[in-house]
Amino acid sequence: MNFQTQPQSQPTVLACDNVYKSYQQGPQQLAVLQGVNLQVQAGDMLAIVGASGSGKSTLLNMLGGLDLPCEGSVSIAGKSFNTLSETQRGFLRQQHLGFVYQFHHLLGEFTALENVAMPLLLGTCSAKQAKQQAADFLNRVGLGQRLQHKPSELSGGERQRVAIARALVAAPQCVLMDEPTGNLDQHTADDIHQLMAELNSSLATSFIVVTHDMTLARRMSKVYSLSEGQLHLQPTHSAIGAS
Numbered sequence: 001m002n003f004q005t006q007p008q009s010q011p012t013v014l015a016c017d018n019v020y021k022s023y024q025q026g027p028q029q030l031a032v033l034q035g036v037n038l039q040v041q042a043g044d045m046l047a048i049v050g051a052s053g054s055g056k057s058t059l060l061n062m063l064g065g066l067d068l069p070c071e072g073s074v075s076i077a078g079k080s081f082n083t084l085s086e087t088q089r090g091f092l093r094q095q096h097l098g099f100v101y102q103f104h105h106l107l108g109e110f111t112a113l114e115n116v117a118m119p120l121l122l123g124t125c126s127a128k129q130a131k132q133q134a135a136d137f138l139n140r141v142g143l144g145q146r147l148q149h150k151p152s153e154l155s156g157g158e159r160q161r162v163a164i165a166r167a168l169v170a171a172p173q174c175v176l177m178d179e180p181t182g183n184l185d186q187h188t189a190d191d192i193h194q195l196m197a198e199l200n201s202s203l204a205t206s207f208i209v210v211t212h213d214m215t216l217a218r219r220m221s222k223v224y225s226l227s228e229g230q231l232h233l234q235p236t237h238s239a240i241g242a243s
């Protein structure tokens with residue numbers, strides 16, 4: 001099953017304009033992103049592939065406003081992160097984005113249920129509603145029997161699924177995912193793909209997924225590769241080795 005490509009007339013959710021990012025390491029400057037441009041419309045399903053160290057997580061951090069570019073800008077719903085304080089960036093992210101980090105970043109002292117309920121509790125949801133909705137999403141990622149487990153009491157793949165449920169629970173307009181299916185078996189990964197497809201078709205949720213999983217990449221409507229600091233749209237899925 002392929003996700004539908006949305007018509008171009010959809011509103012722009014996220015825009016990345018000519019983004020440069022370098023890291024200073026002592027006297028050395030490491031240029032990672034060198035003029036990245038990307039427009040994400042409501043309902044877009046994008047994959048970003050690329051070699052280890054090519055800058056995929058760096059790019060996702062810029063797109064999510066977790067870090068700022070050295071040059072260029074990233075805008076969410078027409079607002080540039082560059083013009084905002086860290087608190088305002090956090091608020092913009094909370095309103096519009098869901099984020100699945102490469103290394104999960106769950107809150108260790110809270111249960112799976114509390115971790116997933118957190119984005120709803122930061123909004124206007126009552127505690128009861130938040131817990132019900134969190135339990136529903138944990139069920140949908142196959143963790144209905146692990147609600148009270150803390151991250152240290154879960155397997156790696158289970159933690160990953162808690163992180164996915166947390167990113168999706170508040171129905172954000174755009175979800176950024178860094179290797180979401182890296183620790184998952186094919187059957188569990190298929191369930192996650194199914195959940196993404198449902199949210200995409202019912203709410204026009206956009207997804208930007210960094211992945212080495214070619215099954216997942218093939219299911220996206222566009223695939224970009226990141227190399228030499230720039231994004232390159234793959235002409236067809238077969239160009240990235242899909243069968």
Ligand SMILES: Nc1ncnc2c1ncn2[C@@H]1O[C@H](COP(=O)(O)OP(=O)(O)OP(=O)(O)O)[C@@H](O)[C@H]1O
Nearest residue numbers: 023024025030032051052053054055056057058059
């Ligand atoms: N905070 C930092 N300071 C200095 N260098 C960094 C920093 N973060 C990342 N880098 C370097 O930038 C490059 C890109 O890193 P990044 O994590 O974005 O790669 P990636 O494409 O996500 O790789 P992987 O597929 O292994 O997750 C790497 O060479 C890395 O060593």
Ligand SMILES: [Mg+2]
Nearest residue numbers: 056057102178
């Ligand atoms: Mg990475």
